[in-house]
Amino acid sequence: MRSESFTPAFVEYIPRAPEPHTLYISESFAITAHLCACGCGTKVFLPLSPAEWRIEDREAGVTLRPSVGNWDFPCRSHYFITRGRVEWARAWDRERVETARRSDERDLESYFRSRERVGFWRRLWRRLSQRP
Numbered sequence: 523m524r525s526e527s528f529t530p531a532f533v534e535y536i537p538r539a540p541e542p543h544t545l546y547i548s549e550s551f552a553i554t555a556h557l558c559a560c561g562c563g564t565k566v567f568l569p570l571s572p573a574e575w576r577i578e579d580r581e582a583g584v585t586l587r588p589s590v591g592n593w594d595f596p597c598r599s600h601y602f603i604t605r606g607r608v609e610w611a612r613a614w615d616r617e618r619v620e621t622a623r624r625s626d627e628r629d630l631e632s633y634f635r636s637r638e639r640v641g642f643w644r645r646l647w648r649r650l651s652q653r654p
């Protein structure tokens with residue numbers, strides 16, 4: 523099911539079975555997680571830091587910046603979460619994705635740090651979901 527809105531949930535650990543429409547925010551681990559807004563069921567982990575993603579939680583709703591670009595997933599969806607609402611953006615073409623990647627890599631240190639953190643959560647999630 524496609525999500526048109528997200529509510530923030532401040533947690534320590536990202537839950538094993540995340541709910542749709544929920545943007546999980548773990549300040550202790552500086553990471554957010556949500557189910558892809560397109561409804562494909564992919565868990566999207568985004569690291570929080572000034573060089574990565576930022577969260578603004580206001581009464582009007584939660585805002586996540588920059589946009590969520592799920593290029594590595596089959597759905598390739600691209601959207602913004604603004605004041606709790608999903609704003610769909612156009613899927614980027616390959617060239618645009620590469621340009622964005624290159625500019626991300628400019629800050630190499632934070633780039634690799636974020637990859638490690640996201641890798642850790644993906645591995646943990648996989649391990650937990652394999653349990654009987």
Ligand SMILES: [Zn+2]
Pocket residue numbers: 558559560561562563564592595597598599
């Ligand atoms: Zn998706």
